[in-house]
Ligand code: SF4
């Protein structure tokens with residue numbers, strides 16, 4: 550890792566230049582909610598002034614730039630008695646500006662499955678390799694619990710990570726590509742004063758986490774509380790809408806459909822994000838549904854986050870952003886469910 554600083558007016562020049570040859574994706578205000586608070590999303594920008602540098606939390610995560618809601622995997626054409634297949638992996642080089650530590654950590658978790666897993670996903674890999682990531686530090690929001698799950702700091706998975714230290718950005722430069730590009734701009738050496746500012750701001754960020762979630766023994770607890778009424782309590786509320794998985798930065802379940810044109814001359818194979826909370830997620834041929842109740846589906850979503858992934862990778866899949874809790878129309882959220890499981894377990898032990 551190389552540490553440098555850059556004045557904000559120089560960083561503006563850098564991003565403006567980057568926009569000329571790359572697609573720039575950054576946080577922007579998309580709408581206002583019923584309390585007149587801005588709704589932020591990551592989207593393509595064409596002008597530096599469109600970027601909201603003070604954005605809070607984007608409604609959905611940057612995951613969707615790597616795993617879109619829907620994508621065409623391949624197209625087929627039938628002519629002269631022969632099928633031909635077209636597959637497109639390539640994308641225009643892009644820069645994502647403003648990713649939070651938990652967003653970058655979520656990408657690292659997706660990399661483990663979709664890049665380094667048993668079945669690497671070439672579509673994901675092409676997008677990941679052609680995306681330059683610029684992270685941006687921030688103080689925690691009321692509902693963030695990324696510190697509890699170890700996602701409040703990242704040391705890789707990005708090209709540059711910025712901390713706002715006043716007139717300058719403190720920059721962690723993590724790739725030779727980033728160093729090459731940034732060298733053409735006004736990079737500065739880190740002074741003692743910059744270091745002090747950086748440490749002061751990092752400690753303020755650390756102290757800003759108010760929501761704490763105890764995951765110390767959660768993967769075992771998941772097994773011990775498999776039949777817990779906690780699942781009934783929260784599951785009975787679940788509408789099986791799937792919104793939680795759509796906005797979650799680490800949920801990657803999908804479905805594949807094939808569409809054949811009535812002329813029988815063209816066809817396509819499409820993949821769409823899916824959710825394990827949807828009613829037919831565990832339905833198999835013949836119509837049997839292995840998880841017919843919302844409580845079972847909710848439980849298994851949590852199992853994947855805090856039990857299955859831990860078993861495979863020694864870390865939870867959840868990065869503590871609480872996007873699922875914000876998107877859920879009935880207020881189902883991980884912090885309260887995990888607190889209930891911990892409480893239930895203690896009560897049982899004390900009986
Ligand atoms: S808090 Fe919710 S949305 Fe965020 S990573 Fe965990 S499960 Fe996904």
Ligand code: SF4
Nearest residue numbers: 787788790791793877
């Ligand atoms: S968003 Fe809430 S109601 Fe919808 S599936 Fe997820 S937990 Fe259930």
